[in-house]
Amino acid sequence: MIRLPLLESSAPDRFPDPRSALRDPNGLLAFGGDLSPARLLAAYGQGIFPWYGEGEPILWWSPDPRxxxxxxxxxxxxxxxxxxxxxxxxxxxxxxxxxxxxxxxxxxxxxxxxxxxxxxxxxxxxxxxxxxxxxxxxxxxxxxxxxxxxxxxxxxxxxxxxxxxxxxxxxxxxxxxxxxxxxxxxxxxxxxxxxxxxxxxxxxxxxxxxxxxxxxxxxxxxxxxxxxxxxxxxxxxxxxxxx
Incomplete structure (x- = not known):
């Protein structure tokens, strides 16, 4: 079973350390949160990006290699x-x-x-x-x-x-x-x-x-x-x- 951190809606700039991302699937780091400008800019600044499909929760990634x-x-x-x-x-x-x-x-x-x-x-x-x-x-x-x-x-x-x-x-x-x-x-x-x-x-x-x-x-x-x-x-x- 995959256990992922759930992002807090009250802290858009807080993400887990990208180095803690899963190896399989490569780079999966966290879920939840939102796609507000503050959160997106904080994510990109920390080497993290959102990637998910229709009907899925928001998933955040930082793969290795990049x-x-x-x-x-x-x-x-x-x-x-x-x-x-x-x-x-x-x-x-x-x-x-x-x-x-x-x-x-x-x-x-x-x-x-x-x-x-x-x-x-x-x-x-x-x-x-x-x-x-x-x-x-x-x-x-x-x-x-x-x-x-x-x-x-x-x-x-x-x-x-x-x-x-x-x-x-x-x-x-x-x-x-x-x-x-x-x-x-x-x-x-x-x-x-x-x-x-x-x-x-x-x-x-x-x-x-x-x-x-x-x-x-x-x-x-x-x-x-x-x-x-x-x-x-x-x-x-x-x-x-x-x-």
Whole structure:
């Protein structure tokens, strides 16, 4: 029988030590609580994130190892440039956050449900309105063809999900995000749990202890000043922002 700590509703910043998370299932740490902005920001700052399905209690995780992208290692490679050649795509930032999260929550072609349940969409949209959650969008004229969203804490970006409506859409959104963060001195994008897709895009696995140490350093650094949305239309697939 699995015994997990129940989070207290009166203490949104209190979590068990991530190092006490279960090995099987990998990283399961606690349950309960809520998805308030204060609790979500406290969780990400401590290397913890929510992940659960429809009809389940809120589950909190901190897996070992942790999957991350290093922003200085992500660039638009030749194959993606060839794929994008001739496409009139443009990139924006924080112009369609709700549309991106809804697209990420939509059923995938391979079938299966989604872990981005309605209460999660509402919670991250609230974080976005408060200036803590951000999205990068890829457009073909007025059609959204790709995007990624996540949470910024200090100089750590915690990626949540990405989608493609056209081949290359999510990859370009990721590369554009990495390019902006690299310019601002943000070294990591947290990708939580590795899979074949993220590893194929250039992610790597980092021991949880190393990740927690790096996250603790980054979250106390000053983050991005001003509006992320100011980086809208000028960014194009071949620009320095995503090169």
């Amino acid at each position: 999957c991350v992208f290093r922003t200085d290692a992500l660039r638009v490679n030749r194959s993606l440039r060839r794929q994008l050649r001739g496409k009139p795509w443009r990139i924006s930032v924080d112009q369609a956050f709700d549309a991106v999260i809804h697209a990420c929550a939509a059923p995938r072609e391979e079938g299966g449900g989604t872990w981005i349940v309605p209460e999660m969409m509402a919670a991250y949209s609230a974080l976005h309105r408060l200036g803590h959650a951000h999205s990068v969008e890829v457009w073909d004229d007025a059609r959204l063809v790709g995007g990624i969203y996540g949470v910024a804490v200090g100089r750590l970006f915690c990626g949540e999900s990405m989608f493609s409506a056209e081949s290359g859409g999510s990859k370009l959104a990721l590369m554009a995000l990495a390019g902006l963060l690299r310019q601002w001195g943000w070294p990591l994008i947290d990708a939580q749990v590795a899979n074949a897709h993220t590893l194929g895009l250039g992610a790597e696995e980092m021991p949880r202890e190393d990740y927690l140490r790096e996250a603790a350093r980054l979250i106390i650094l000053p983050g991005r000043m001003g509006s992320w949305a100011s980086h809208s239309s000028p960014i194009q697939p071949g620009d320095r922002g995503c090169a």
